[in-house]
Amino acid sequence: MKYFLIYLFLEVMVSVNAASAIGAVATFVELVLSALIGFILLANMRVTLMQNLSALMQGEISLQSFQRLNLWTIVGAILLILPGFLGDIVGLLLQFSSIVTLLVAKFLHVKEDNQYPPHHFKQGKEDEIIDVEVIDDDHRIK
Numbered sequence: 001m002k003y004f005l006i007y008l009f010l011e012v013m014v015s016v017n018a019a020s021a022i023g024a025v026a027t028f029v030e031l032v033l034s035a036l037i038g039f040i041l042l043a044n045m046r047v048t049l050m051q052n053l054s055a056l057m058q059g060e061i062s063l064q065s066f067q068r069l070n071l072w073t074i075v076g077a078i079l080l081i082l083p084g085f086l087g088d089i090v091g092l093l094l095q096f097s098s099i100v101t102l103l104v105a106k107f108l109h110v111k112e113d114n115q116y117p118p119h120h121f122k123q124g125k126e127d128e129i130i131d132v133e134v135i136d137d138d139h140r141i142k
Helices: 002-022 024-043 045-057 063-081 085-093 097-107
Strands: none
């Protein structure tokens, strides 16, 4: 609850300062344009979803990264729809996956779980392991 109140206070302060600097008409145009961009991003979410799904299938990102990237894209689009300058800035930043990855790793202290590759995309018998022990009978120092 306290984070919401801090966000609300910052949103009001940023919006009042920006609106007084650019004027009423430009503020109205910015609010309408950012809402349109948010609706367009939500409508085209399937394209972003397919790109992230392709990266997941190629092993470029983990399943947790796939879920986080799609979640933050939706949150960013919703922030663009809501009125306010600070929400628009954060919403735009959340549309870029590299910024999202940096922010999530920095502030939420989430470690990337890449130590195990995805097993459900392997084909054939690539996951078989052959264990070999080599014994050297030559005891001379070279």
